[in-house]
Amino acid sequence: MSDSDAGTSRIDELFARTRAENRAALVGYLPAGFPTVERSIRAIATMVENGVDLVEVGLPYSDPVMDGPTIQAAAGAALEAGTKVDDVFEVVRATAGLGVPTVVMTYWNPVERRGVDRFAAQLAEAGGAGLITPDLIPDEGVDWEKASRAHDLDRIYLVAPSSTDERLLMTAEAASGFIYATAVMGVTGQRTETSSLAPELVARIREVTDKPVGVGLGVSNGAQAAEVAAFADAVIVGSALVRCLLDTDDEQQGLDALAALTRELRAGMERP
């Protein structure tokens, strides 16, 4: 770790704890504002009550190139319902208030539009712990590096099976909190089998850093989560959780499904 990373973030504390407990952390994603701001806050609270360790609040964006049909549908509906960036901060505030580390997953343009430092300041003020940036690579991240350090936010960058060793090292050094390893070459969405590429990718990351590694893309049930938990520090689940809310208009039914899936996933975090 470089000197300026010396401070311990809420995400660092989380991973210190889950490592001590010999388990993986469960990271749950839901978009802010789907189907409404209030209901997204209640849905996130349900995930937290049922065992999610770290919340990823999605910032709905008009051109989500890394997302498959499920998240596109939910984020698109959130935008149509009028969700604004300010609403995302409100969801972050409510979530962080539950005592769980909360990060925002956002494509880069909304950050740049608001002003990188201003966005960072507002996120920090709302209690956010950092950003996951699917279309920002460290090569273009000079402003974000500065702003995130100024406001004590973590920089969670993605790596992929196609990343060269050189880029893995560079990205791992630029990242803080954890490293987001995309398990497959593809977009977000449920898959019937876990990726054979993920264990190898995580092993390659371990060779260049001891920062925690979260694995995402395609994990949708307890069995898959348990497989990934065996070799990753965190298991990241998005589409499968979103699907619980997309499948029904009835809020209680959606929350019940969400609670059940979260508990199933959470059970998979324990290592034997």
Next chain:
Amino acid sequence: MTTLSDGPVLPDGPGHFGRFGGRFMPEALIAPLDEITREWEAAQVDPVFQAELARMLREYANVPSPLYEAHRFSEAAGARILLKREDLNHTGAHKIRNVIGQALLAKRIGKPRCIAETGAGQHGVASATACAYLDLECTVYMGEVDTERQALNVARMRMLGAEVVPVTTGSRTLKDAINEALRDWVTTVDSTHYLFGTAAGPHPFPTMVRELTRGIGDEARAQTLALDGKLPDAVVACVGGGSNAIGMFTAFVDDADVRILGVEAGGDGVETGRHAATITGGQVGVLHGARSFLLQDDDGQTIESHSISAGLDYPGVGPEHAHLADIGRATYRPATDAQAMSAFDLLCKTEGIIPAIESAHALAGALDLARELGPDATILVNLSGRGDKDVHTAAEYFGLLAEGR
């Protein structure tokens, strides 16, 4: 490479044109983009590749296109107008230069499949053509709205052996077709080249597409010198994503006395908010992999563009145009639908040439400039495409299909 007389060679290593360009892409695509960059740079200095490309352009695409002095149009314009006749290329537009170059590069890299996005269908048809010609598999993503508006072009692509995938997400137009093509690419990149259609997107696309289309300006500059013994006073091209314009402008960037005018799609008028004039009416932001100007709201959400010309109907613009505007080397102005269609009509009636509605925007800009510069001026206009594809739109616009009109 473009140089500004006293400036650095652009882009820089990571693909920046001043404060624009770069790569805002998922990490998964960075290695493939690096591979394209490497192979492209190698191909640039490979005499075998260059000879092959030159031969294909000459024998197959009908390049170089002629320069034509439009006497009657000039008379009406009030200045001397030279047209670079890209409308006479195979498939009817400048786009064939880009697609043959990239398809040949895909062969070189060993990718058996190309994907492309298309709005009106022109880049899709050109891509399907190049893939048929070079024996590559081809999938074209096209917004569902556009597949309905441009059913004939869908049929053309299918005739040429391409698979056309209607895109039903988002606004179901060009920008969503690009999103869907990127989603395909991140999944299939081992076997697939993304044959990007304009001088935008992540590095190296803006530079590669510029180098593949810069023949337009290189030829036109030499042709004008041969005709007149001097350079034109101004060059004009329409700008959507900006491939025909950067292809025309690049040869003239170092000619400080030559004015450079890019004409954007003004739609109903920039003041109405219904337009595609990204540089005139947009703000700096990031879309589809590069920093440039774009149409967006206060939250950074992309706003849909509007233009009678499907080929200019895009809320972004290539980063090098943003840079040329930024440093004042080129000027960008809007032409409304009405101005473009008036210029369209004038070219039809005075020259017997039906231009693409995209190119009619450049003609409208030239008419504007002619009034400023006067009868002694020579204005070189890129007639980037022909209007066969636009007959239906234009006939509706002018009321030529209605009974008794």
